[in-house]
Amino acid sequence: MGIGIIWVLLAAILLGFYALPSKSVKSYSLENLWGAFWMAAMFVVPVLAGVLLVNGLGATYAQVPNNIFISILALSVLWGLGNLLWGISISKIGMALGFSLLIGISTLVGSILPFFMGGFDQLSTPGGLVILAGIFVIMLGIIANGKAGLLREEGNEKDAESSKKNMRIGIIMCVVGGISAAGFNLAYHVADNIGHIGAISQEQYGNAPWIARIAVMLPSFIGSGLATVLYFSYQLSKNKTWGQFKAPESSKNIFLILIMALVYCASLIIYGLGAYKLGALGTSVGFAIFQTSCIMVANILGIFTGEWKSAGSKSKNWMYSGLAVMAVGIVIVAYGNFMLA
Template structure:
């Protein structure tokens, strides 16, 4: 039952993460730096810390009992993800939801799935099977299938750009956006890995103080995402200062609310991902992240289609995207099957 529930939770996490930025599609006044500032401030700082301080008794005292190296490790990983997140946001604007999501998830999953089976995570993830075990090989095969899906996503994206012939002259070109997406993809694994390598001691400390499961998990994200929050908030601050556009930040409270919704979507997605990983047991760090990334890609494609990115595109590119979606679903199923092969 916990396996099914875990798969369901990480599936929801991926779909929510993949569609988290949809509010930007209906903004007219805000530029990237404005909605990113509001969204990341709410999603990375405000909500995680509110939940932690309100629902984890003596949270600060509990944090003090955790080894400093655990917090540093988590923040270094989230810092890498923070850099990826900024690049990702720019890539959504430059090359669209569909292609960015495909490259991001495909490259990130290679690191995020494989590493926890080589360098064991904290808590129950420390008992993860090795990469050479039957379960490990099956999950690795799922990664291989997923990368095939990424190839089809990339081909479809190239075809879409050729069909639309709408490269943004201010964006630096499609190739630049593609390179940024590739770097972002590798670094993006830092989000899941931050939780994997720090959740054990932090959750234990919070529960010892009387916190329930969900608030204890939020406590991991609250302190672990500080590195990522620094990057994600500093960058739009720099842009608004450079462009002298701070005033726009408060000119449209409707768009500020939409930007805050992005943060709420994101925070909900990471909370679900962490919980789903734990429900999936020792191999949850790898399987949970892999399935979440597959579903995140589907969420990206959904937003891309609904927002009109593919409206004027027909023929081969569209077929390639549909093939990619089928392959991604197959990859998620294969990784889920790998979880069932773990010996009790």
Template structure:
């Protein structure tokens, strides 16, 4: 696959990652733990192992050829991503799609791009491509800050317009939401660490003549199992603890179940598509492709929030500031793609 196809796939993966948590803010008769637990269960069962088993004839043979340190590192990265996912859902529930996705993705970008490049390819930081990547990430952070300012101003306007019912616009504490974002941002970057650290698995899949686009499926099976098992157990534990398990009896094809199914497909599906695209972008696709996916997620999450009415009656100033932030992120996206192109020579 060409570099441009890789960019398109990374963008598509980002769109899915920006949309998968929409059901968290839209379900009416389910609580957070219901939609998160069932969505994680679907994600655990529907994609990882069926895909890997379909494309890799002997998974046990593949895994047995990989050093234990690599396998342990992949699984621990998946565990970190899983814990980060729990706080991701809490952050979205507390802060809404627009602000929550912006801050979360900005933090994940830092810990999932610059940090792994410093660990695995430190020499690249001092090259032209590395400098452009740093500039791109800095530009992205600036864009996230601008969008966060816009979202905070929107929150202030909405509260001032309806002081008697201000909690109808702000679903949780802003300070708690920020804390959830920080925890999730650091731990959720584990997904990209797993992708980079798990290169021996994709190399072995190539040696076993697995199709190029499917070489990462065996890797994602391990990562997703760790991540979604943790989120599923957490969701059902909270259902039992809070007595909300009975909410699951509200019909077989309600909006809640369809929302959970969407989460279960879009969440892992976006990462799988990102992995295919990052591989197509070349040796350094994971370092710049990851923040490109994040940018697509931010823009998609904010668009979804706007279409969902999060910016209704907020006034022209917050929306204008948000537009500046969006334009800044578009510049960062172009710089990220160029940095990968340069690093690949």
């Protein structure tokens, strides 16, 4: 279990760093940058990894019922739509509130629902109740973190603050996006805990656990990619920015985007390995720790990059309090899982 938690924490750190190379991408509009990224992250990298690394990939999938793949596809498309809705909503309500809403709601939904998808009998056990208590504590920390971000942004001129209608629409989109984004964890749960793709890949074809996670997650990547790539293709056509891919900096840009995609995919595969190591409720425990750690990493990076330099003491105190409460929540969730082991 300790190894599982370490893997999940490592995954969160990688996810916190994956977008850094984007700061060096030049001459690309947002739709070029993120359209190319999602194409690489959802199709190119995972498909190549699956074909090159996983033994018996096609034979493994042949043993899985079609209804499992339909469920995975539907949930992963929701994951992709959740990412898109969040990206749109932050332009209306601001990064701080949008980030906290999306992560908070997706953490709650993605951590609780797996209990009802094969682990309901453990919900009322002492360990299950401790896990639920830990998730509640984590939510309090996320709320405190959101409050810190809102205080930091006070006084900034934002579209979200100039229009109550925009704020209302943005919050609705973010809430729907948060629920949809939990599709990532639920798709993984269906693939591994219900479809047993990982077990088939390991036991019948001799794949190492981390390689088997590629087989588990590949259908989810493709489902999410359908939503995101289609959206950015539309944006590229609408804004007539396809030509920017011919810019002199394109070779460097594509290289940086591939690095981003590799780190992003690696973080999710490592999360899957951590959830697998955490046992029967790994998708509940692991996802709560993963999402919470992502927020903590983002805040810590923000401190080192100067994002909180001009923030007032009240904002910083809320932020530090939120980090501390989230850390306590992680410990409680981990202890609950230890009680079930």
